[in-house]
Amino acid sequence: MNTEALKRVLQQLFAGQDYRAGVVSLLNADFLDYVVGFFKKVVEAKMAQQSIDEDWYRRYFLSADQRKRDLITHAGLNEKTIHDMHNSTRKEVVISAVNDNYDALLALIRTMLEKDGDIQIELTIRFRGVSVDLNLSESLIVINALAVKRSQMRGGVWSSVGKRTELPLMLALAKLYSVPPEYYKLKGLNEQKREVDFHFVNRRGDVYFCEVKLMGAGNPESADAVFARGTQLFIADKLSDATKRQLESAGIHWVEMRAENGFERLYSILQTLEIPCQPARIDALDHIIDAALAEAVTLQT
Known part of the structure; x- marks a missing residue:
C-alpha cells in the first residue's frame, strides 16, 4: 500500500x-x-x-x-x-x-x-x-x-493497512491537537513489559499507552487485546456500545473514529490526562496528515 x-x-x-x-x-x-x-x-x-x-x-x-x-x-x-x-x-x-x-x-x-x-x-x-x-x-x-x-x-x-496506519494516525492526532513532541513517545514498555508503539506523557511524567485497532465493531479480539495489554487509550475504527461500557468500566479511554466527529473526543481525554494540547486545527488537517505520513516514513526507515 x-x-x-x-x-x-x-x-x-x-x-x-x-x-x-x-x-x-x-x-x-x-x-x-x-x-x-x-x-x-x-x-x-x-x-x-x-x-x-x-x-x-x-x-x-x-x-x-x-x-x-x-x-x-x-x-x-x-x-x-x-x-x-x-x-x-x-x-x-x-x-x-x-x-x-x-x-x-x-x-x-x-x-x-x-x-x-x-x-x-x-x-x-x-x-x-x-x-x-x-x-x-x-x-x-x-x-x-x-x-x-x-x-x-x-x-x-x-494486515498492512492496520500496521501501516497506526503510527501516522497517532502522529496526526497528536499534531492536530498541537501536543508538543516531548509529550508523546513512539516506543515504550507497558506493565506487562510489552513494547507499545505509541504513548502520551503528561506534565508529571505519567505514561498513557495507546492501542489502535481498525478491525470493526464485530471483531471482539480488537477490544480483548486492549484489556490484556494494559492499554490506557484505545483508538478504534468502530466500537459497539457493549465494548464502550467495558472499556469505561476498566478505566480505559476510547475514541471511535467512525462516529460523527469521533476524533474530537480525544481533546477532552488529553485535557483529562493533563497532556498539553490545543483545540483541533481542522483547517490544517490535510497538511497535518501529510506531515504525519512523512514523519512515520522517516521513523520506520
Whole structure:
C-alpha cells in the first residue's frame, strides 16, 4: 500500500467514513495485475515451445528453480500450512510439499471428472498472437492457485493497512491537537513489559499507552487485546456500545473514529490526562496528515 492510499485511509478515518471500500479497490487492482501476469506466464510456456501436455503446469510452475513463495502459491498452498504439516519451510521441504499437493489435487480432479463427466470448462488465453487452451483439469488447477493467491493478498493487504496506519494516525492526532513532541513517545514498555508503539506523557511524567485497532465493531479480539495489554487509550475504527461500557468500566479511554466527529473526543481525554494540547486545527488537517505520513516514513526507515 503506497503513501497516497494510506493518506486516503487517514482522510476517511478523520471524516468518520468507512475506509474499506478503497482498500478493496486496491486489492482488486493488485489481484487483477497478478492474474494478468500469471496468464502471461502460461502463454510464455507455449512461446518457449514447451510441450503443453498433462504435466506442463508442474514442469513450468512447480520447478525447483522457482522462488519458494511462488512455488507455494502456484501449488495452491500457503507457507503456514506447509510449516504446520512439516515443521519447516526450507526450500527442499517446500518442493516436496507442493508436488505432493499437486498430485493430490490432480487425483481429486480426476475422481471428480469420473463422477461427473458432463462438466466442461475450457480457458483460452491469447497474448500477442499466441493462444493457449486449458482443459478442465488444467483450468481447475489454475483457478485453485488464483483463489489461494487472492486469499493471501487479502490477508496481506488488511494486515498492512492496520500496521501501516497506526503510527501516522497517532502522529496526526497528536499534531492536530498541537501536543508538543516531548509529550508523546513512539516506543515504550507497558506493565506487562510489552513494547507499545505509541504513548502520551503528561506534565508529571505519567505514561498513557495507546492501542489502535481498525478491525470493526464485530471483531471482539480488537477490544480483548486492549484489556490484556494494559492499554490506557484505545483508538478504534468502530466500537459497539457493549465494548464502550467495558472499556469505561476498566478505566480505559476510547475514541471511535467512525462516529460523527469521533476524533474530537480525544481533546477532552488529553485535557483529562493533563497532556498539553490545543483545540483541533481542522483547517490544517490535510497538511497535518501529510506531515504525519512523512514523519512515520522517516521513523520506520
